[in-house]
Amino acid sequence: MSRPFEELVAKVKNFEMKKVSVAVAQDSAVIEAVRMAKDRGIATAILVGDEDKIKAVAASINTDISDFEIVDVKDDIEASLTAVKLVRDGVADMYMKGLLQTKDFLKSVLNKEVGLRTGSALSHVCVFDVKGWDHLMFLTDVAFIPYPTLEDKKAMIENVLPITSACGVENPKVAPLAAVEVVNPKMPCTVEAAELTRMNKEGELTGCIVDGPLSLDLAIEPEAAMHKGATDRAIQGDADVLLFPDIHAGNLVYKAMVHTADVINGNMLTGTKAPVILTSRSDSAEVKVNSLALGALVAEYQKNNQ
Amino acid sequence: MSRPFEELVAKVKNFEMKKVSVAVAQDSAVIEAVRMAKDRGIATAILVGDEDKIKAVAASINTDISDFEIVDVKDDIEASLTAVKLVRDGVADMYMKGLLQTKDFLKSVLNKEVGLRTGSALSHVCVFDVKGWDHLMFLTDVAFIPYPTLEDKKAMIENVLPITSACGVENPKVAPLAAVEVVNPKMPCTVEAAELTRMNKEGELTGCIVDGPLSLDLAIEPEAAMHKGATDRAIQGDADVLLFPDIHAGNLVYKAMVHTADVINGNMLTGTKAPVILTSRSDSAEVKVNSLALGALVAEYQKNNQ
Numbered sequence: 001m002s003r004p005f006e007e008l009v010a011k012v013k014n015f016e017m018k019k020v021s022v023a024v025a026q027d028s029a030v031i032e033a034v035r036m037a038k039d040r041g042i043a044t045a046i047l048v049g050d051e052d053k054i055k056a057v058a059a060s061i062n063t064d065i066s067d068f069e070i071v072d073v074k075d076d077i078e079a080s081l082t083a084v085k086l087v088r089d090g091v092a093d094m095y096m097k098g099l100l101q102t103k104d105f106l107k108s109v110l111n112k113e114v115g116l117r118t119g120s121a122l123s124h125v126c127v128f129d130v131k132g133w134d135h136l137m138f139l140t141d142v143a144f145i146p147y148p149t150l151e152d153k154k155a156m157i158e159n160v161l162p163i164t165s166a167c168g169v170e171n172p173k174v175a176p177l178a179a180v181e182v183v184n185p186k187m188p189c190t191v192e193a194a195e196l197t198r199m200n201k202e203g204e205l206t207g208c209i210v211d212g213p214l215s216l217d218l219a220i221e222p223e224a225a226m227h228k229g230a231t232d233r234a235i236q237g238d239a240d241v242l243l244f245p246d247i248h249a250g251n252l253v254y255k256a257m258v259h260t261a262d263v264i265n266g267n268m269l270t271g272t273k274a275p276v277i278l279t280s281r282s283d284s285a286e287v288k289v290n291s292l293a294l295g296a297l298v299a300e301y302q303k304n305n306q
Numbered sequence: 307m308s309r310p311f312e313e314l315v316a317k318v319k320n321f322e323m324k325k326v327s328v329a330v331a332q333d334s335a336v337i338e339a340v341r342m343a344k345d346r347g348i349a350t351a352i353l354v355g356d357e358d359k360i361k362a363v364a365a366s367i368n369t370d371i372s373d374f375e376i377v378d379v380k381d382d383i384e385a386s387l388t389a390v391k392l393v394r395d396g397v398a399d400m401y402m403k404g405l406l407q408t409k410d411f412l413k414s415v416l417n418k419e420v421g422l423r424t425g426s427a428l429s430h431v432c433v434f435d436v437k438g439w440d441h442l443m444f445l446t447d448v449a450f451i452p453y454p455t456l457e458d459k460k461a462m463i464e465n466v467l468p469i470t471s472a473c474g475v476e477n478p479k480v481a482p483l484a485a486v487e488v489v490n491p492k493m494p495c496t497v498e499a500a501e502l503t504r505m506n507k508e509g510e511l512t513g514c515i516v517d518g519p520l521s522l523d524l525a526i527e528p529e530a531a532m533h534k535g536a537t538d539r540a541i542q543g544d545a546d547v548l549l550f551p552d553i554h555a556g557n558l559v560y561k562a563m564v565h566t567a568d569v570i571n572g573n574m575l576t577g578t579k580a581p582v583i584l585t586s587r588s589d590s591a592e593v594k595v596n597s598l599a600l601g602a603l604v605a606e607y608q609k610n611n612q
Contacts, residue, residue, distance in 0.1 A: 130566050143485070146493060179449070179557035187452060189554060216561035217588050224588055248495060249555040251485035255522035256559045260436050261566035282523050282530050 004136045005129035005264040008167055009293045013041045018296040020277065021046045021092035023083040023108060024076050026053035027099035028061050029281075033288035034096075035063050042293045046092055048083035049099070050074050076100045080108035087274045088114050093299040096277040096292070109269070109276055116272040121145070121155040124278070125163050125270050126254060127294055131262035137220070138164055138172070138241045142250035143280070144269065150192045153243060154205055157196065159270040160241055161207050163294075166301035172240035174200075175219035176212030177249070181230065183213065189245035196243075211235040212243070216253075266290030268298065275299050310442045311435035311570040314473055315599045319347045324602040326583070327352045327398035329389035329414060330382050332359035333405035334367050335587075339594035340402075341369050348599045352398055354389035355405075356380050382406045386414035393580045394420050399605040402583040402598070415575070415582055422578040427451070427461040430584070431469050431576050432560060433600055437568035443526070444470055444478070444547045448556035449586070450575065456498045459549060460511055463502065465576040466547055467513050469600075472607035478546035480506075481525035482518030483555070487536070489519065495551035502549075517541040518549070522559075572596030574604065581605050 002010070012018075020037075022030060025047035031054070034045040047054050047065065051072035058065045071086075073079040080100060086092040095116065097105045110117050124144035128137040140156045141148065148156060157174055164172040176193035183190045193212030200210035211234035217224035222237030230236060244250030257263050267283070268291055269276035275295035279288045308316070318324075326343075328336060331353035337360070340351040353360050353371065357378035364371045377392075379385035386406060392398040401422065403411045416423050430450035434443040446462045447454065454462060463480055470478040482499035489496045499518030506516035517540035523530035528543030536542060550556030563569050573589070574597055575582035581601035585594045 132566075146485075177554070177558055179452075179553040187554075215588075216558050217565065221565055228587060244558070245554045247485040248483070248493075248551045249558050252483055252522050252550070252555050253558045253562045256562050257566055259523065259527055260438075260563055260569075263566075281534060282521075 003129050003131070003264060004134070005127070005266070005290065008297060009040070009042065009290070012293050012296045015300050017041065018043045018093040018299050019046060019091070020044070020094045020096050020292060020295065021048060021083045021086040022096045022098045023048060023080040023105055024098040024100040025049040026057045028057050029285065029288065030096065030098045031058050031063055031065065032061060032285050033292065034068070035065070036285060036289045037292040038067070040289065042289065043094075043296050044068065046071060046083070046086060048073055048086070049079045077104060080105060081111060081114050084108040084111065084116060085114035088116060094275040094277060094292075094295040097279070102278065105278065109272060116274055116276065118271060118273055120159060120271040121152055122269055122271040123152070123156040123159045124267065125160050126265055126267045127163070127167065128257065129264040130257065135240070136167055136169065137239075139250060139254060140241065140243055141247065142244065142254040143247065143267070143278075146247045148246065150195055153192060153196055154199065155271065156243060157205060157208060157210065157241070162301060163268070163270060163298055164240060166298045169240050172208050173235050173238055174208045174210045174241040174243055175214040175235050175239035176210065176243040177216060177219060178213040178245055179215065181213055181215045181218050181228075189213065208241070209234050214239070264290060266294035268295055274302065309435050309437070309570060310440070311433070311572070311596065314603060315346070315348065315596070318599050318602045321606050323347065324349045324399040324605050325352060325397070326350070326400045326402050326598060326601065327354060327389045327392040328402045328404045329354060329386040329411060330404040330406040331355040332363045334363050335591065335594065336402065336404045337364050337369055337371065338367060338591050339598065340374065341371070342591060342595045343598040344373070346595065348595065349400075349602050350374065352377060352389070352392060354379055354392070355385045383410060386411060387417060387420050390414040390417065390422060391420035394422060400581040400583060400598075400601040403585070408584065411584065415578060422580055422582065424577060424579055426465060426577040427458055428575055428577040429458070429462040429465045430573065431466050432571055432573045433469070433473065434563065435570040436563065441546070442473055442475065443545075445556060445560060446547065446549060447553065448550065448560040449553065449573070449584075452553045454552065456501055459498060459502055460505065461577065462549060463511060463514060463516065463547070468607060469574070469576060469604055470546060472604045475546050478514050479541050479544055480514045480516045480547040480549055481520040481541050481545035482516065482549040483522060483525060484519040484551055485521065487519055487521045487524050487534075495519065514547070515540050520545070570596060572600035574601055580608065
């Protein structure tokens, strides 16, 4: 039986191939990933950066890039602005970081003239397929917002909804996580979790079912919910979205699962006009390709639901 | 090949059987666990609580407790003080929570006359054996201290050392974790991680090697350390102890690993005169038995190293 993430990737092949614009593309790991993505029918690429260096990097890893468009811009900042504008103008469908500092990449994403800003906070979403689970899990935010405020958390939930929809999950169950499942005034994240739940109940936060605070076992293990007698809760081990209290909790859980479980995952930035792929040095080529597949799926969803 | 945790349990059988004193023992999960522990040669028990209820609970789960000593104390608070005094007086070797509120159990642990207080902060340690890893991992604190201060974190490291030693790990490598591996003044836990590292280098915190802040991949994956060029660090994917920034990060990682990976684990409270077993409702009988084995090992170590 194919796994849920593999089914997502299969869906991508059913529509016209999407195009990723890469900022400062002279990066071997990124060139390897876009090559793999093209070969699998997931996405094609426009490589923006120093053309000589791009060709030299591709040659150094014996990778054919003759079927990719190259836009020669030597200066890194200028390359990023050129690359993001291609997405803003609809020439490309999604935007990916190459060999430049994350902060410079983000400046291009947020640039008022050529960037992808929507007015919403940006946040990071990770789509997880854990072996043995029959459904996808969406994690936010494991990489971008250090200490989200209540407003940020509301935006994080709103930002994840187009992604769950693009992946075929409607009205997802969102679990604001903590170490405990009851509100404790000494633990601010439990208070905020309850507040998000209230907003959801009272119609200030729609398109999902929010129930928090929740401990991770109550969020993901139906048996734990039963064992703890949590049978009156909206989420009983069947959460779709895991909302983390801060970046440390999110990032440590993300890495714990990647390094100890059998996980297929893709990641993207959201809250933008088009999908933004911001992978890290420690991500494997598979994660980068999966992220491109996820971006393509979300781009198609956004095109059809504007 | 036997797994590291199984080797620990085998060691316990080499010395005289330890005795656990159970506070308010009329709890079916606890009775099941002490029965299993005795049958496996790990520990025997003194059951302190309402004798009639203890016998009724044991009968309801068809469990023979005729070989355990029962001390009949009807009142729960009084039962906890009687049970902890048995450990304080050396009649029993470790102390375990039964059917009473955690806060009342902790009051007995911290009681000045009959408790197990040492002057150190109490903290929680979890010993993990993850399938595929060749060594044990010690997690602190996933259940007890909500938001540890720098002083608490120093105590957490000092408290874990008798446990690593009891498990045969000398001069353990301690990784104060964060989402990132560089100090960021906007992330207090990274500043504290660097401060703990400095204390260790300058001899204020000894018996271990501290290197932080570390992201989880650098702490546990030698390949990630190599890939990120972190070859000058004291820890390069070979951490023994994972020190979490707060209870949310620790608890969520703990539960993520328990629910997605193949893990054998035991847990205990430390910073006390004798091992304290504080398991939670969601822990399986196996975790409770493993915790008793861990407690027996630490009790033996403390006896030989006073």
